Amino acid sequence: MKAVVYDGPMRVRVEDVAEPVITAPTDVLVQITTTNICGSDLHMYEGRTTMETGRILGHENLGEVVDVGPAVVSVKIGDRVCLPFNISCGFCRNCEKGLTAYCLTNNPDPGMVGAAYGFAGMGPYDGGQAEYLRVPFGDSNCLKLPDDAQEKETDYVMLSDIFPTGWHCTELAGLQPGDAVVVYGAGPVGLMAAHSAVIKGAAKVMIVDRRPDRLKLAEQIGVIAIDDSQGSALEQILEETKGVGADCGCECIGYQAHDPHGHEDPSMVLNDLVRAVKFTGGIGVVGLYLPQDPGAQDDDRRKGRIAFEMGDFWLKGQRMGTGQANVKRYNRELRDLIHEGKAKPSWIVSHELPLSDAPSAYEHFDARDDGWTKVVLKPRLMAL
Ligand SMILES: NC(=O)c1ccc[n+]([C@@H]2O[C@H](COP(=O)([O-])OP(=O)(O)OC[C@H]3O[C@@H](n4cnc5c(N)ncnc54)[C@H](O)[C@@H]3O)[C@@H](O)[C@H]2O)c1
Numbered sequence: 001m002k003a004v005v006y007d008g009p010m011r012v013r014v015e016d017v018a019e020p021v022i023t024a025p026t027d028v029l030v031q032i033t034t035t036n037i038c039g040s041d042l043h044m045y046e047g048r049t050t051m052e053t054g055r056i057l058g059h060e061n062l063g064e065v066v067d068v069g070p071a072v073v074s075v076k077i078g079d080r081v082c083l084p085f086n087i088s089c090g091f092c093r094n095c096e097k098g099l100t101a102y103c104l105t106n107n108p109d110p111g112m113v114g115a116a117y118g119f120a121g122m123g124p125y126d127g128g129q130a131e132y133l134r135v136p137f138g139d140s141n142c143l144k145l146p147d148d149a150q151e152k153e154t155d156y157v158m159l160s161d162i163f164p165t166g167w168h169c170t171e172l173a174g175l176q177p178g179d180a181v182v183v184y185g186a187g188p189v190g191l192m193a194a195h196s197a198v199i200k201g202a203a204k205v206m207i208v209d210r211r212p213d214r215l216k217l218a219e220q221i222g223v224i225a226i227d228d229s230q231g232s233a234l235e236q237i238l239e240e241t242k243g244v245g246a247d248c249g250c251e252c253i254g255y256q257a258h259d260p261h262g263h264e265d266p267s268m269v270l271n272d273l274v275r276a277v278k279f280t281g282g283i284g285v286v287g288l289y290l291p292q293d294p295g296a297q298d299d300d301r302r303k304g305r306i307a308f309e310m311g312d313f314w315l316k317g318q319r320m321g322t323g324q325a326n327v328k329r330y331n332r333e334l335r336d337l338i339h340e341g342k343a344k345p346s347w348i349v350s351h352e353l354p355l356s357d358a359p360s361a362y363e364h365f366d367a368r369d370d371g372w373t374k375v376v377l378k379p380r381l382m383a384l
């Protein structure tokens with residue numbers, strides 16, 4: 001089969017690889033019909049993680065079940081399913097509590113918990129930017145889709161990661177109906193946090209970025225766009241909140257945050273959020289921060305240490321929640337919002353391309369070229 005393989009910094013290849021097979025009785029085999037490129041893939045693509053060359057990328061996957069192991073009971077051949085990017089067993093102490101990003105049984109690395117498809121440090125699992133994907137613990141990991149699965153495929157595929165992740169960020173921030181919330185980063189994850197905040201009944205949703213195409217998408221759903229290349233974002237947030245600051249804030253950028261001129265500083269957005277959020281407000285951090293950043297410019301950053309302004313954070317009595325999203329905790333309900341027409345995450349999709357276009361799609365998406373907001377790859381489409 002064809003698959004997108006990481007080939008070292010700034011390189012992916014579409015390669016012929018062996019098709020996956022059922023290896024455990026609880027496995028499900030899925031023919032992938034839609035698989036996204038994510039901002040998380042870009043950290044790996046840029047060589048800013050410990051990702052090994054030769055591995056298949058892709059953790060935002062949706063497809064049709066083509067085979068099931070003998071111990072699978074709830075999933076059948078022909079089911080259309082969306083797969084959470086976290087691989088969870090469903091029976092460990094963390095999974096039982098809904099903490100499926102921290103599954104205790106699926107990551108063989110000593111001292112690590114949590115697993116994902118095609119992801120640095122998250123176990124040996126192949127990604128789904130390919131024609132087929134082996135899904136461990138199929139009963140736990142397959143979210144079955146309703147009869148509009150094909151019609152709304154680009155909506156449902158967002159249940160694999162970014163929609164639940166955006167939702168999770170608003171949960172970590174403690175967002176309540178009527179709140180004013182500020183989201184940093186209008187990439188796919190930030191736009192999903194904004195979409196979630198609107199659905200949850202926030203009184204005011206603000207989003208900070210400097211990419212006009214992405215800010216425009218935010219405005220389409222009634223979000224206040226703050227362009228930090230045109231002036232201080234903090235001043236605009238304080239103006240919008242009568243000098244008090246937002247009730248809560250969402251960090252949807254991660255350790256490669258930079259100023260509008262491209263100067264990178266991993267502490268920048270966390271400190272911006274401390275300033276932009278009111279005393280006692282909550283901050284959710286879903287943007288990725290790493291314990292090792294081999295490509296960083298100094299020794300502290302290479303060890304994942306950043307200059308966080310703990311004093312101001314403490315003085316303001318704020319709270320912060322971090323980490324990967326427990327996709328399974330939300331994906332069923334968010335699926336139903338899509339099915340009932342109350343959520344439409346596909347409004348951010350800018351490109352639907354054949355799998356063979358992956359190398360150029362990675363290049364454009366990584367450059368954040370104008371109009372490249374969210375790329376969806378279609379393994380069944382043949383390149384012209
Ligand atoms: N926690 C999770 O489970 C989870 C899941 C998916 C993605 N992520 C992470 O979320 C982050 C965002 O993902 P994405 O797909 O939206 O990526 P993205 O890189 O496409 O989007 C990031 C956006 O932030 C903007 N930006 C950069 N620095 C900024 C700054 N200082 N101020 C304001 N805006 C700034 C960029 O212009 C860009 O539009 C990544 O770190 C990704 O790894 C986490």
Ligand SMILES: [Zn+2]
Pocket residue numbers: 038039040041059060085161162
């Ligand atoms: Zn992702």
Ligand SMILES: [Zn+2]
Pocket residue numbers: 088089090091092093094095096102103104105
């Ligand atoms: Zn588990």
